[in-house]
Amino acid sequence: MLRNVVVGMSGGVDSAVSAHLLKERGFNVLGVFMRNWDEHDEAGRCSGEQDLKDAEWACQRLQIELRQVNYVKQYWTAVFSQFLEDYQLGLTPNPDILCNKHIKFDLFQRHALDTLQYDAVATGHYARNSRGDYLEQPLERVRLLIPKDTFKDQTFFLSGIAQAALQRTMFPLGGLLKDEVKQLARRIGLRRLAEKRESTGICFVGKRDFKSFISEYISAKPGNFVDVDSGEVVGSHEGIHQWTVGQRCRLSSYLQPYYVAHKEAASNTIYVAAGHEHPALHCKRIHIGAINWLCSESQQQLISQGSLRCRFRFQHTKPLVDCELRADEVLLQEPLRAITPGQYAVFYDDVACLGAARIFHGEPLQQQSAVAMKS
Numbered sequence: 001m002l003r004n005v006v007v008g009m010s011g012g013v014d015s016a017v018s019a020h021l022l023k024e025r026g027f028n029v030l031g032v033f034m035r036n037w038d039e040h041d042e043a044g045r046c047s048g049e050q051d052l053k054d055a056e057w058a059c060q061r062l063q064i065e066l067r068q069v070n071y072v073k074q075y076w077t078a079v080f081s082q083f084l085e086d087y088q089l090g091l092t093p094n095p096d097i098l099c100n101k102h103i104k105f106d107l108f109q110r111h112a113l114d115t116l117q118y119d120a121v122a123t124g125h126y127a128r129n130s131r132g133d134y135l136e137q138p139l140e141r142v143r144l145l146i147p148k149d150t151f152k153d154q155t156f157f158l159s160g161i162a163q164a165a166l167q168r169t170m171f172p173l174g175g176l177l178k179d180e181v182k183q184l185a186r187r188i189g190l191r192r193l194a195e196k197r198e199s200t201g202i203c204f205v206g207k208r209d210f211k212s213f214i215s216e217y218i219s220a221k222p223g224n225f226v227d228v229d230s231g232e233v234v235g236s237h238e239g240i241h242q243w244t245v246g247q248r249c250r251l252s253s254y255l256q257p258y259y260v261a262h263k264e265a266a267s268n269t270i271y272v273a274a275g276h277e278h279p280a281l282h283c284k285r286i287h288i289g290a291i292n293w294l295c296s297e298s299q300q301q302l303i304s305q306g307s308l309r310c311r312f313r314f315q316h317t318k319p320l321v322d323c324e325l326r327a328d329e330v331l332l333q334e335p336l337r338a339i340t341p342g343q344y345a346v347f348y349d350d351v352a353c354l355g356a357a358r359i360f361h362g363e364p365l366q367q368q369s370a371v372a373m374k375s
């Protein structure tokens with residue numbers, strides 16, 4: 001039976017309540033705070049300083065030990081440099097998925113299991129694990145289940161983690177609503193955390209003005225906006241990294257609104273389509289990379305043969321759409337707008353997240369005109 005659990009303490013209400021719940025259930029709990037970013041935020045505060053204080057305060061109240069680990073270098077290498085490289089290639093990366101995969105559910109978890117010799121890691125993510133907490137060894141693949149709080153559901157961001165990591169992970173909040181977590185926090189003397197503003201922005205980096213933040217790392221590289229229909233240059237930009245597919249571009253000489261349809265790194269060109277619902281902005285066929293499967297092999301096979309229904313989401317907040325999986329392609333039942341290369345295709349059945357793959361590109365309903373491609 002799992003007895004000793006490391007809880008990733010962020011200084012927020014979710015991880016503090018997770019630690020409390022595990023302690024109440026008789027687990028031996030150790031809190032560990034990770035520092036992954038050491039620059040100052042927009043307000044001039046050292047990022048993570050207040051969070052560390054809050055984590056220390058929570059652990060004191062809960063009477064659990066808190067330790068610290070510093071992964072600033074590793075976060076830079078595995079997450080942030082990849083993030084910058086992707087932007088330079090014209091992709092839109094997802095640092096939260098990368099951070100969960102490489103830092104929280106790899107480096108941090110290996111530290112907990114191998115170095116500290118604990119049995120499992122717990123986090124305050126809103127997700128559920130089919131394992132339950134009392135099995136010696138899971139008999140089969142563990143499923144990443146949708147939590148009770150479907151509004152807070154974080155399975156999208158967890159979809160890239162390894163099955164082996166999931167088997168040694170606990171999500172104590174999976175059966176609770178966020179409001180219930182906050183109420184519980186107030187009842188156990190953690191009111192301050194229940195009222196703390198939720199963390200937003202880039203994982204561990206925090207909330208930033210994107211254009212000015214990214215320009216500290218990637219220098220300007222002027223190029224053209226080209227109309228997908230006419231092939232005409234309709235404006236100029238300061239770098240493809242500053243724009244994402246589907247985004248509106250304000251081109252002063254044109255009355256009609258233009259939207260980014262596609263970015264071409266080699267020519268430093270951004271193809272734009274006139275009108276929010278232009279067919280060049282919609283796709284039904286999506287090319288993907290290798291799938292990180294979280295479901296059983298038999299389920300994978302049934303899905304790949306098209307005999308099991310599978311649903312798809314390409315952004316945390318977007319609705320699910322029925323799809324079919326064919327080798328390295330996803331065929332959607334209905335077209336979706338702004339499928340973004342670099343983001344993730346995340347697959348679901350009715351109760352669980354089945355796995356995820358990186359989006360290479362979507363085939364627009366209307367291919368770019370020959371004129372546009374030549375220019």
Ligand SMILES: Nc1ncnc2c1ncn2[C@@H]1O[C@H](COP(=O)(O)OP(=O)(O)OP(=O)(O)O)[C@@H](O)[C@H]1O
Binds near residue numbers: 008011034035123125
């Ligand atoms: N600096 C950190 N050190 C250790 N664990 C962390 C840290 N940041 C996040 N985590 C873990 O990852 C979980 C999800 O992180 P996320 O940034 O999504 O915060 P959250 O959902 O607002 O949770 P919380 O309220 O605990 O901050 C946290 O609940 C915590 O268990």
